[in-house]
Amino acid sequence: MATSLFQTIARSAKAVVPIKAWTRFVPQIETAALDQLHNLSTMPFVHSHVAVMPDVHHGKGSTIGTVFPTTNAIIPAAVGVDIGCGMCAVRTSVTANDLPQSLKKLRTAIESKVPVGMAGFTTSSVPKANVAAWDATLKTDFERLCSMHPSLEKTNNMLHLGTLGTGNHFIEMCLDNTPAQNVWIMLHSGSRGVGNKIGTHFIDIAKKDMRKTHMLQALPDADLAYLQEGTQHFEDYVFAVGWAQRFAFLNRQLMMSQVIGAIRDTGDLPRDFTTDSFAVNCHHNYVQKEHHFGQDVYLTRKGAVRAGLGDLGIIPGSMGEKSYIVRGLGNKDSFESCSHGAGRLMSRTAAKKQFTLADHIARTKGVECRKDEAVIDETPGCYKDIDAVMKSQEDLVEVLYTLKQVLCVKG
Numbered sequence: 301m302a303t304s305l306f307q308t309i310a311r312s313a314k315a316v317v318p319i320k321a322w323t324r325f326v327p328q329i330e331t332a333a334l335d336q337l338h339n340l341s342t343m344p345f346v347h348s349h350v351a352v353m354p355d356v357h358h359g360k361g362s363t364i365g366t367v368f369p370t371t372n373a374i375i376p377a378a379v380g381v382d383i384g385c386g387m388c389a390v391r392t393s394v395t396a397n398d399l400p401q402s403l404k405k406l407r408t409a410i411e412s413k414v415p416v417g418m419a420g421f422t423t424s425s426v427p428k429a430n431v432a433a434w435d436a437t438l439k440t441d442f443e444r445l446c447s448m449h450p451s452l453e454k455t456n457n458m459l460h461l462g463t464l465g466t467g468n469h470f471i472e473m474c475l476d477n478t479p480a481q482n483v484w485i486m487l488h489s490g491s492r493g494v495g496n497k498i499g500t501h502f503i504d505i506a507k508k509d510m511r512k513t514h515m516l517q518a519l520p521d522a523d524l525a526y527l528q529e530g531t532q533h534f535e536d537y538v539f540a541v542g543w544a545q546r547f548a549f550l551n552r553q554l555m556m557s558q559v560i561g562a563i564r565d566t567g568d569l570p571r572d573f574t575t576d577s578f579a580v581n582c583h584h585n586y587v588q589k590e591h592h593f594g595q596d597v598y599l600t601r602k603g604a605v606r607a608g609l610g611d612l613g614i615i616p617g618s619m620g621e622k623s624y625i626v627r628g629l630g631n632k633d634s635f636e637s638c639s640h641g642a643g644r645l646m647s648r649t650a651a652k653k654q655f656t657l658a659d660h661i662a663r664t665k666g667v668e669c670r671k672d673e674a675v676i677d678e679t680p681g682c683y684k685d686i687d688a689v690m691k692s693q694e695d696l697v698e699v700l701y702t703l704k705q706v707l708c709v710k711g
Contacts, residue, residue, distance in 0.1 A: 305695045306633055309334075309352075314520075315341040320633055321352035322696065325688045327645065332358040337366065339520040345373040348593040351634045353604050354692035355643025355684060361503070361523045364644075367604045367637045369590070369597035372530075376506050376537060377523040378600050379587050381499030383541055384548025385490030386583035386605075387614035387640075388556050389625065389703075393574045396481035400568045403473070403668035403707045410471055413562035414555055416711050417466050420459040420493070427462065430554050434458045437550060441543050442494075448536055449501060456493030461547070462554035465489050468678060469711035471559055472616075474623060474703035484703055485559055485575075486623065488616060489711075490585065491548040498544050502527070502537045509533060545586050552581055580612045580625065584640035592635050599635055607631070607638040607697050615690070615697070616641050618683035619675075619708055620664040624690060626697035638696040642686045648677035655679050669708035678710060 309319040309329075319337050323329060329337070333356055340363070341350050347369040356365035361377035368378075400406075415421060421430070439458075446453040464471060464487070471487040491498070506525035510516040516525060527534040563569060582605055590599040605613040607628030615638065616623040630636050646654065660679040661671050669675075690699065 303695065304631075304633060305692060306351075309337070312338040312341065316344055317341050317346050317349045319350045319352060321356070322354050322634065322693050323352065323356065325692045326354045326643070326684050329356055330358055333363045336363040336521070339524060340366070340368065340378075342520060343370075343375075343524060343526075345370045345526070347371050347595050347597050351637060353634075353637065353639040354689045355603065355639040355641050357644045359603070362602050364603035365639060366602050367599065367635045369592050369595070369599045369635060371595060371597055373526040373528050374534065374537065374587055374598050375524055375526045375600070376499065376502040377525065378602055379499065379541060380585055380602060381496045381503075382490040382585050383495040383499050384545035384583050385488075385585040386548060386552065386581070387486065387488050387616060388552035388579070388581040389484055389486040389614050390556060390560075390575045390579040391476070392483045392485065393576070394483040394569050396475050396483070398570055398573070399483070399706070405566050405568055406473065406563050407668050407707050407709060409562040409566045410559055410709050413558050414471065414709070415463040416709065417464075420456050420463050422459070426459055427554075427558065429557065430461045431458070433550055433554060434461055438543070438547055441539075445540055445543060449540070451501060452494070452497055452540075455497045460492035460494060461551050462558055463489075463492060463551070464555065464709070464711045465492055466711045470619070471555070471709040472623075472705045473563075473707040474705050477702040484701075485556065486614065486616065486703065487552060487555055487559065489548070489552055489555060491544040492551060495544040495548060498540045502533070502540065505533050541587060545583060548583065549581060580614050582606065582613050590635070592632070601637055603640045604637040605640050606636060607634070608636040611636075612700075613638060613697065615639055615686075617686035618642050618680040619669065619678050619710070620667040620680050620705055621683075621686055623686075623703040623705070624699050625701040625703065627700055628697055629695065631696050634696050638693050639689055642683040642689055644682055645684055646682055648682075651677045651679065651682040655681055667705055667708055670710055675710050
């Protein structure tokens with residue numbers, strides 16, 4: 301393993317745990333994100349320390365790119381509203397030589413097969429496989445969840461299975477760095493509308509519960525409102541967030557099947573192409589029970605991937621840049637975690653002011669993707685240099701494959 305690369309951030313006067321940051325080769329942490337980290341470090345139930353990944357940036361509710369263990373409490377806003385958001389990738393037998401000169405037909409086929417943006421399936425268009433998967437794995441527990449929290453029933457749930465979503469969610473075809481240049485299919489999505497509702501619902505509950513006991517105003521940030529273990533709302537949240545994470549995992553599996561079917565049906569690729577056993581499906585916005593530094597904890601990974609020894613993960617670059625299939629090195633100080641991507645350099649509003657459509661077209665040259673004003677807030681210049689991000693975490697993961705995007709569908 302490489303020499304440990306973290307740096308300890310100077311502690312605030314009220315901090316109860318230190319902050320360890322893997323940010324040596326990336327731009328300095330922005331002030332707003334640093335304030336969030338310092339606030340988090342003052343919470344009495346945070347165990348050992350807070351770990352900061354190299355893609356760190358300010359986020360709504362919590363800093364993106366943070367990992368922290370808690371005892372007897374969970375902060376719903378730190379997990380966020382895109383519960384279970386993550387990545388899925390599969391390697392195919394298709395190689396660069398098999399690709400047609402234009403990939404537009406393939407992109408159009410994917411966009412017609414997989415609802416993107418706010419859209420979901422309709423009752424008449426939803427694939428039978430999605431309905432069967434819902435019935436077999438999610439329906440019963442969702443009905444139980446709705447019996448406890450009826451407002452969750454009127455959400456986009458089953459009809460959002462196998463759909464992409466908005467913002468930085470994407471579907472890509474990439475070439476790897478092997479001599480054959482195999483094609484990989486990679487996608488990024490989470491728990492969609494129902495996960496958003498679950499997250500928002502329990503963030504509100506945590507704030508209301510703390511307001512009743514006059515504890516909310518004592519917090520450095522209202523988004524640090526927490527649910528205490530032993531309360532009914534804590535138990536309900538653990539059940540709900542676990543369900544949403546299962547939804548997100550299944551969402552990516554079903555979407556991957558839909559994408560494979562869509563590109564096969566175009567006739568632009570070898571009809572008999574296969575996908576091999578090398579597949580990865582991993583969350584990067586979630587909470588689960590783990591054991592770290594002598595304590596059973598609830599570990600929150602907010603924009604971070606589990607990187608235990610031998611764990612496979614995906615670290616995507618920005619639109620049109622490189623991405624990485626990695627294997628975890630099991631670094632204890634990072635709570636066996638790594639970054640979940642490149643990390644934003646600026647807000648979406650700032651990106652729209654700074655970059656032009658011409659900039660976006662130039663930066664995505666050679667990639668079959670949307671080249672219009674609506675996606676400028678996702679142009680590569682909005683993100684950190686992925687090479688600097690990877691250099692900052694050489695003690696967290698080893699790179700197995702480097703992927704270069706050739707096609708991108710944005711939410």
